[in-house]
Amino acid sequence: MLFSTIRFIGNGWIEDFYIEPDFHFSYYGFGWLPYPSPSLIYALFAGLVVFSVLIVCGLFYRLAAIGFFIVFTYIELLDKSTYLNHYYYVTLISFLLIFLPANRCFSLDVFFGMKKKSETVAAWHLGILKFQIGVVYCFAGLAKLNSDWLFNAQPLKMWLHTAHHWPLVGPLMTQDWVAYVFSWTGCLFDLSIVFFLLSRRTRIYAYGFVVIFHLLTWLLFPIGVFPWVMIVGTTIFLSENFHRKVLQGITSFWPGRSQISASLIENIRPSLKIITVSLLSVYVLFQLTFPLRGYFYPGDIFWTESGYRFSWRVMLMEKAGSAYFYLRDPETGKETEVSPGEHLTALQEKQMSSQPDMILQFAGHLQKKYADTVITTGHSTFRMRNPEVYAEVYVALNGRRSQLYVSKSRNLMAINNDLSPRIWLEEFKE
Amino acid sequence: MLENVASAVIIPSYETMNSALESLHTNAIAFSANVDATTLSNLRAAFVDAYIQFQHSKMFNFGPAEDYGVKAAMDTYPTDTASIEANITAGSYILGSAANIDAIGLPALDYLLYFGGDMEVLDQFTTAPAAANRKIYLTDLTLKMKSEFQPVVDQWNGTYAATFQEADGVDVGSSTSLLFNEFVQDIELLKNAQIGIPGGQFSGGEPLQEMVSAYFSGQSKTLALENISGLLNCFKGANGLGFDDYILDVQGEDAQTDLAADITAQFVLIEAKLNALGSVFSEDVMTNYSGFNAAFLEIKKLVTYTKTDMASLLGLLVTYSDSDGD
Numbered sequence: 230m231l232f233s234t235i236r237f238i239g240n241g242w243i244e245d246f247y248i249e250p251d252f253h254f255s256y257y258g259f260g261w262l263p264y265p266s267p268s269l270i271y272a273l274f275a276g277l278v279v280f281s282v283l284i285v286c287g288l289f290y291r292l293a294a295i296g297f298f299i300v301f302t303y304i305e306l307l308d309k310s311t312y313l314n315h316y317y318y319v320t321l322i323s324f325l326l327i328f329l330p331a332n333r334c335f336s337l338d339v340f341f342g343m344k345k346k347s348e349t350v351a352a353w354h355l356g357i358l359k360f361q362i363g364v365v366y367c368f369a370g371l372a373k374l375n376s377d378w379l380f381n382a383q384p385l386k387m388w389l390h391t392a393h394h395w396p397l398v399g400p401l402m403t404q405d406w407v408a409y410v411f412s413w414t415g416c417l418f419d420l421s422i423v424f425f426l427l428s429r430r431t432r433i434y435a436y437g438f439v440v441i442f443h444l445l446t447w448l449l450f451p452i453g454v455f456p457w458v459m460i461v462g463t464t465i466f467l468s469e470n471f472h473r474k475v476l477q478g479i480t481s482f483w484p485g486r487s488q489i490s491a492s493l494i495e496n497i498r499p500s501l502k503i504i505t506v507s508l509l510s511v512y513v514l515f516q517l518t519f520p521l522r523g524y525f526y527p528g529d530i531f532w533t534e535s536g537y538r539f540s541w542r543v544m545l546m547e548k549a550g551s552a553y554f555y556l557r558d559p560e561t562g563k564e565t566e567v568s569p570g571e572h573l574t575a576l577q578e579k580q581m582s583s584q585p586d587m588i589l590q591f592a593g594h595l596q597k598k599y600a601d602t603v604i605t606t607g608h609s610t611f612r613m614r615n616p617e618v619y620a621e622v623y624v625a626l627n628g629r630r631s632q633l634y635v636s637k638s639r640n641l642m643a644i645n646n647d648l649s650p651r652i653w654l655e656e657f658k659e
Numbered sequence: 660m661l662e663n664v665a666s667a668v669i670i671p672s673y674e675t676m677n678s679a680l681e682s683l684h685t686n687a688i689a690f691s692a693n694v695d696a697t698t699l700s701n702l703r704a705a706f707v708d709a710y711i712q713f714q715h716s717k718m719f720n721f722g723p724a725e726d727y728g729v730k731a732a733m734d735t736y737p738t739d740t741a742s743i744e745a746n747i748t749a750g751s752y753i754l755g756s757a758a759n760i761d762a763i764g765l766p767a768l769d770y771l772l773y774f775g776g777d778m779e780v781l782d783q784f785t786t787a788p789a790a791a792n793r794k795i796y797l798t799d800l801t802l803k804m805k806s807e808f809q810p811v812v813d814q815w816n817g818t819y820a821a822t823f824q825e826a827d828g829v830d831v832g833s834s835t836s837l838l839f840n841e842f843v844q845d846i847e848l849l850k851n852a853q854i855g856i857p858g859g860q861f862s863g864g865e866p867l868q869e870m871v872s873a874y875f876s877g878q879s880k881t882l883a884l885e886n887i888s889g890l891l892n893c894f895k896g897a898n899g900l901g902f903d904d905y906i907l908d909v910q911g912e913d914a915q916t917d918l919a920a921d922i923t924a925q926f927v928l929i930e931a932k933l934n935a936l937g938s939v940f941s942e943d944v945m946t947n948y949s950g951f952n953a954a955f956l957e958i959k960k961l962v963t964y965t966k967t968d969m970a971s972l973l974g975l976l977v978t979y980s981d982s983d984g985d
Contacts, residue, residue: 547971551966551967558863565863566855575977575978579976582967606867609865609867611865628971628972631971
């Protein structure tokens with residue numbers, strides 16, 4: 230987290246993503262969140278750095294964990310054009326960290342005597358983290374069970390092609406069979422890796438696969454820190470013995486070195502049992518069902534994207550669009566084209582051009598911005614009272630040619646931007 | 660592909676543009692030394708030639724060209740005739756200032772050399788009160804263009820060609836990505852600035868004749884056609900490896916549709932639609948909404964093909980967001 234935050238700041242992304250745009254794509258149900266001023270945004274990111282340092286050191290641990298979770302989630306909720314599955318993962322893990330006693334041992338809280346030292350953790354503490362990682366892999370694997378991925382090796386065929394200039398392996402990456410091998414291996418890996426990690430006998434080999442798999446994806450695709458998050462995260466599956474050795478290794482540099490006791494895992498204290506178990510069940514149930522909602526919508530989920538976010542659909546599709554917007558004044562019938570680039574950043578425009586909810590949000594933004602204004606181009610001026618907004622959008626999905634996505638015949642202002650099926654989209658042709 | 664595009668497309672177009680600007684400046688000096696119908700006619704010919712050459716090199720607006728801000732300095736229009744006149748009257752100005760961006764470049768020359776009939780133009784450079792200043796302004800403009808373009812060519816002939824070829828791959832910042840982004844952006848510029856805005860697409864259907872390119876010389880149709888042929892030449896890598904070959908390579912031989920062929924065909928279709936328009940856009944646009952609309956729609960289709968189908972297939976990211984006007 231610390232690394233990721235610093236990377237975000239270092240890349241100048243605060244400016245690009247959160248300050249430069251004058252319009253932000255809020256999440257459904259979160260439109261009420263106030264948008265922070267530029268200086269507050271910098272302060273929030275600084276806060277993230279401080280909180281993550283505190284978490285790592287184990288100082289004021291619980292407060293820091295709560296702070297990190299709230300600030301990180303708040304920033305993520307500001308604009309969905311920056312949505313990434315691994316940010317959602319960080320949100321969930323930081324939420325769980327609030328309830329985990331990761332400051333019990335080897336922390337400054339213990340060092341300063343603010344927390345009684347304990348070298349053990351409860352079984353559920355590890356269990357819930359393993360569960361969360363298992364959810365990510367299993368749903369990612371399930372999502373790969375689609376015809377594009379398995380039978381067309383798309384989008385991997387196209388993506389691997391971008392490595393064609395690499396020395397030695399370059400020519401290999403352009404071979405169709407290589408794309409199929411990657412597709413099927415990736416799918417089997419996601420579906421099965423958790424079970425191999427859980428089994429004592431296969432665990433160490435499975436972890437080897439995790440490292441190789443994620444290093445490969447890191448080399449091949451521009452997916453940021455996600456591979457590293459998973460490589461470190463999955464160490465939770467490794468044996469107590471491994472973690473004890475690591476701790477001992479680090480402790481040997483620590484003043485007043487301590488012995489790490491034999492067993493690190495204890496059972497839950499009986500008094501806490503009922504409440505813990507019920508809260509855990511709610512969390513587990515949510516994690517197991519929420520990603521499935523996409524399957525209940527009609528149509529192709531890649532096309533409609535109903536239930537696509539927050540469901541571990543990772544690196545699954547190549548989708549790009551061109552969106553042309555038009556304002557029409559119903560009184561005079563006069564119409565004018567509007568370039569999205571005048572109102573959005575390149576990233577926002579790219580995301581918006583192929584995502585239905587964002588197309589509607591942007592249309593709503595244009596409507597508000599141009600209502601009761603005079604549009605001036607050259608010597609021409611005309612007044613828009615209550616403009617209707619239309620869009621003509623073309624989308625190309627997984628190597629297919631582009632096809633009509635939104636027809637210009639629909640007044641976008643007449644469509645509710647909600648969770649109902651998106652019947653206003655044109656039909657997807659295979 | 661990069662090697663061929665650099666050596667067969669970009670560098671030759673830059674060389675031609677460079678000598679066109681040299682000739683433009685030489686003719687401007689000859690004209691101001693001896694203002695008459697012949698030198699004016701020579702200067703105008705050099706001007707049209709430079710403007711045409713520019714349509715073949717403006718889409719390479721990255722690397723050295725971007726560093727020197729060539730595209731905006733050469734071709735921001737409509738030109739601001741009032742501030743040109745104010746500069747001339749004042750006799751002192753900073754041509755590189757942001758305020759003067761629409762008082763310089765080829766559109767400013769377009770105004771100076773074509774604002775009225777031949778006699779009117781010659782009078783402004785001979786008997787009018789500010790004639791001396793006007794001659795200086797003219798040669799200052801041509802000198803500025805020439806001296807700003809020279810280093811761009813020098814860098815391409817020097818180290819930049821190798822830099823360009825070494826930045827392979829398709830990541831943001833790679834040469835293919837830069838080339839592609841400027842290529843698509845220039846098509847959008849053609850769609851919006853050269854055809855759409857004058858044709859009324861951004862003004863509720865009202866045509867705006869003063870918004871055409873090269874308004875005073877009436878060369879807008881020639882420029883649009885040259886621009887399309889320059890873009891096609893870039894797409895095809897002249898006669899060597901270009902985007903078309905790259906697309907063929909990625910989509911494979913068993914592909915059901917041929918994107919490269921469709922894009923090439925779309926270029927040809929646009930050319931036909933442009934050819935069908937009247938020769939002076941500023942006049943034709945007032946009466947021929949349907950003709951301009953037809954050309955506009957075909958260029959839009961080309962934008963979709965490149966910005967969506969081609970970007971998606973080649974794994975290229977559109978990284979620009981300003982798409983309206985120069």
